[in-house]
Amino acid sequence: MTEEQDKSTPKPSRREFLKSSTIAAASFMIVPRFVLGGKGFIAPSDKLLIASVGAGGKGQSDIANFYKSGKAEIAYLCDVDDRRSAKSRSAFPKAKYYKDWREMYDKESKHFDAVSISTPDHNHAIITYHAMQLGKHVYVQKPMTHDIWEARLLTEAAKKYKVVTQMGNQGSSNDGTRLMSEWYDADLIGDVHTVYCWTNRPVWPQGIAWPQPDPNIPKELDWNLWLGTAPKKDYVDKLVPFNWRGWWDYGTGALGDMGCHLVEAPFRVLGLQYVKDVQASVGSVYVDEFKQGHFPESCPPSSHITLTFPKTDKTKGDVTMHWMDGGIQPERPAELGASEKFGGEEGNGTLFIGTKGKMYASTYSDAATLLPKSLTQSANAPQKWARVPGGANGHYAQWVEGCIAGYGKTELSSSFDKAGPLTEALLMANLAVRGHDLQGGDVKLVWDNQAMKVTNFDAVNKYIQRDYPDGFKLKA
Numbered sequence: 362m363t364e365e366q367d368k369s370t371p372k373p374s375r376r377e378f379l380k381s382s383t384i385a386a387a388s389f390m391i392v393p394r395f396v397l398g399g400k401g402f403i404a405p406s407d408k409l410l411i412a413s414v415g416a417g418g419k420g421q422s423d424i425a426n427f428y429k430s431g432k433a434e435i436a437y438l439c440d441v442d443d444r445r446s447a448k449s450r451s452a453f454p455k456a457k458y459y460k461d462w463r464e465m466y467d468k469e470s471k472h473f474d475a476v477s478i479s480t481p482d483h484n485h486a487i488i489t490y491h492a493m494q495l496g497k498h499v500y501v502q503k504p505m506t507h508d509i510w511e512a513r514l515l516t517e518a519a520k521k522y523k524v525v526t527q528m529g530n531q532g533s534s535n536d537g538t539r540l541m542s543e544w545y546d547a548d549l550i551g552d553v554h555t556v557y558c559w560t561n562r563p564v565w566p567q568g569i570a571w572p573q574p575d576p577n578i579p580k581e582l583d584w585n586l587w588l589g590t591a592p593k594k595d596y597v598d599k600l601v602p603f604n605w606r607g608w609w610d611y612g613t614g615a616l617g618d619m620g621c622h623l624v625e626a627p628f629r630v631l632g633l634q635y636v637k638d639v640q641a642s643v644g645s646v647y648v649d650e651f652k653q654g655h656f657p658e659s660c661p662p663s664s665h666i667t668l669t670f671p672k673t674d675k676t677k678g679d680v681t682m683h684w685m686d687g688g689i690q691p692e693r694p695a696e697l698g699a700s701e702k703f704g705g706e707e708g709n710g711t712l713f714i715g716t717k718g719k720m721y722a723s724t725y726s727d728a729a730t731l732l733p734k735s736l737t738q739s740a741n742a743p744q745k746w747a748r749v750p751g752g753a754n755g756h757y758a759q760w761v762e763g764c765i766a767g768y769g770k771t772e773l774s775s776s777f778d779k780a781g782p783l784t785e786a787l788l789m790a791n792l793a794v795r796g797h798d799l800q801g802g803d804v805k806l807v808w809d810n811q812a813m814k815v816t817n818f819d820a821v822n823k824y825i826q827r828d829y830p831d832g833f834k835l836k837a
Contacts, residue, residue, distance in 0.1 A: 409498075409764050412437035412473040414462045414488050417445025418602055419502055420479030423529065423757065424449060427477065427500075430758035432765060436473045439465050443581035445602055460583055462488050470495045475764050478502065479529070483611045484589040486511035487835045493518045498525040498764040500757075503621035504613055505777065505784040507590075510826035512788065513813060514837055516781030523768040527760040528780035530621035532725025534749040534756035538626045540729045541713070541720055545630050545675070547742035549731065551717030552677045553631055558623040559685040561708030562615035567607035568646040568654065568662040572597040590833045607660050613791055614660035615686035619724075620787040623711050624682070625775070626726045630713070631680055632673040634782045640805040641666040641793035644687055657798035663687020666790040684790055694719055696732035725753050749774060796821045 409432060413424045416438045427433040435453040439462050440446035450458055459465040475498035478488045486506040492499050493515070505528050506512040519526045532538065544550065574595035578584050584596045591610045606612035627633060644663030646654035666684040673680075683691065691712060693703050696719060704710025705723025712721040719732040731737045749755045756774060763771045792815070793806050799820040806815045814822050829835050 407432055407765065409433045409475055409761050410436040410473040411475050411477055412439065412465060412469065412497075413449070413477045413479070414439045414465075415477075415479035415502075416440040416449035417442060417447075418479070419529070420477070421445075421449050423477050423479050423500070423502070425452070426754065426757035427761055428453075430761045432758070433761045437465055437469055441583045441586040442579075442601065444579065461586055463491075466491060466495065470497070474498060475500070475525075480589075481587075481605050481611045482507045482613050482617055483591050486515060487590055487829075487833055489515055490518055490835060493522045493524050493526075496522060496524065498760075500527045500529065500760050502529040503780075503784075504528075504617040504787060505621075505780045506788070507611075507613060507617075508825060508827055509785050509788045509792070510813065511835070512781050512784040514835075516777045519777040525760065525763045525766075525768055525773070526777040526780075527756070527763070527773050528621065528775040528777070528784070529756075530625055530775050530780070531753040531756035532622045532727070533625045533629070533774040533779075534759060535726045535752045536748050537722050537726030537729040538629050539746040539748060541626055541722065541726065542630045543742040543745050544720060544729075544731065544740060545713070545715075546745060549718060549736075549740060549742060550713060550715035550720055553713050553715045554676070554678060554680060555714040556627045556631075556680065556682045557685070557691040557710075557712040557714075558620070558627070558682065559690050559704070559708075559710055560615055560619040560623065561688050562619050562686055563607055563660070563662070565604045565607050567614065567660045568644070568656060569607075569659055570654070570656050571608075571658050572599075590827070590829050590835065593830065608658060609660060609795070610658070612660070613788065614794070615664075616666075616684065616787045616791055616794075619686070619709060620684065620790070621780075621783060622724055623709060624684070624787065625783060626711050626722060627680075627682060627713070628779070628783050628786075630675075631670075632675040633670045633680065633786070634673070635670075635810045636786050636789045636808050637669045637671050637679065638805050638807050639666060639668045639789050639793045641790065641797065642802070643794055643797050655798075661687075661794060661797070663689055664794055665689055666793055668786065668790055670786075694721075694732055697734075701734065792821050792824055795824055 411427055411433055413420055417440055424435050428435055435456045438446060438449055438456045439459040441460055476492040478485055478501040482504060485501050489499050489501045505515060575598040578596045606618055642665050643661035648654040664686055668682045670680045672678050697703055707724055709724040710721055713719060722729045731740055749759055759773055763773050796804060804818045807817045809816050
């Protein structure tokens with residue numbers, strides 16, 4: 362610029378300069394961290410910019426907990442139901458709102474770092490996978506996926522795209538699961554060969570006929586977007602926001618809801634991985650005198666499933682795990698007093714049976730206890746595993762901080778390398794349950810983990826990977 366040009370150019374006032382500087386600074390602060398400096402770069406604000414798909418119910422509490430970490434901003438909200446998302450939109454009025462996650466990804470992917478997914482089970486995988494393809498860190502509610510193939514796909518994708526992952530089974534960050542690992546490693550209960558996990562769920566309708574369609578779709582709900590990867594069906598009342606859990610097209614029953622909380626501890630303590638075989642028995646549905654109902658679209662009202670896991674580095678042989686839902690419980694241990702509580706107040710529990718003793722815990726691995734209970738206070742086992750600050754509540758901050766640190770820099774309680782095999786085990790159990798609808802109730806399903814198929818009852822293999830409708834294709 363020449364001297365003459367400089368003289369003829371009006372200079373901004375101090376007020377205008379400060380105003381423009383403030384705007385520039387504000388704009389800089391909301392630039393995603395990956396734009397500022399690539400993977401692993403810590404932004405000046407040290408804030409992770411999160412887009413949430415599913416802003417009501419559990420999604421609402423998830424994003425609130427991310428924000429409480431003090432290191433995250435909720436940049437975008439997405440939900441198919443304006444009613445469910447209302448509280449989150451009010452809590453985060455600066456977050457831009459979308460109904461269709463695909464549109465949000467297309468338009469805004471350069472403006473956020475990570476995605477939180479809290480939708481019905483059937484849409485977990487597609488939303489999560491496409492986020493990872495964009496290089497976004499992901500937090501997805503339990504169970505990680507609806508189908509076995511999807512769980513394997515996401516487990517491998519997390520490594521391929523080098524993103525930080527976490528499944529929303531917050532009990533995996535509790536002290537209880539680490540304490541029981543230390544007790545086991547100290548040989549306080551010997552070699553564990555049998556595990557029982559049980560729950561009072563379902564607390565929603567299961568084992569029922571598909572309801573009559575309701576033409577009155579709420580104006581706030583985009584029904585087709587809610588269906589997503591599921592087969593096209595007419596709207597029915599009361600399916601949204603909670604009762605979808607009991608229908609195979611959308612949910613994964615009591616196993617999907619509580620299994621990730623109750624089975625996580627055995628996976629960590631015993632080093633379990635993929636299932637060897639599985640068999641199931643299910644509760645019957647009464648229709649009228651001497652007649653039982655058969656409703657293959659719906660999960661059963663109760664089940665008892667037996668899974669066999671191969672020997673691990675932490676066991677001397679195979680491990681047998683019993684899953685019980687619908688209020689079914691294992692026999693009370695002899696070491697427990699007649700009036701002593703067994704499991705948790707909420708009707709859930711996990712029991713380890715070893716060659717020298719037993720231990721158990723309630724939901725989220727809370728109230729870890731050696732049997733008899735008097736041994737708990739006198740137990741002497743060295744601490745081997747670092748605790749997560751805040752326990753279950755710290756599960757959210759752990760992911761936020763892991764994202765800020767970058768891929769491979771920190772260990773997370775339920776990253777996909779841990780959550781993937783756990784989810785597959787639960788979905789294998791559901792495969793045995795679904796075998797009953799195919800007259801395979803008396804069959805033990807033998808699993809070929811490498812080929813990802815049941816070798817002795819081919820009829821159930823169709824449930825390993827679904828067909829996806831147009832507009833919601835999920836391809837590796």
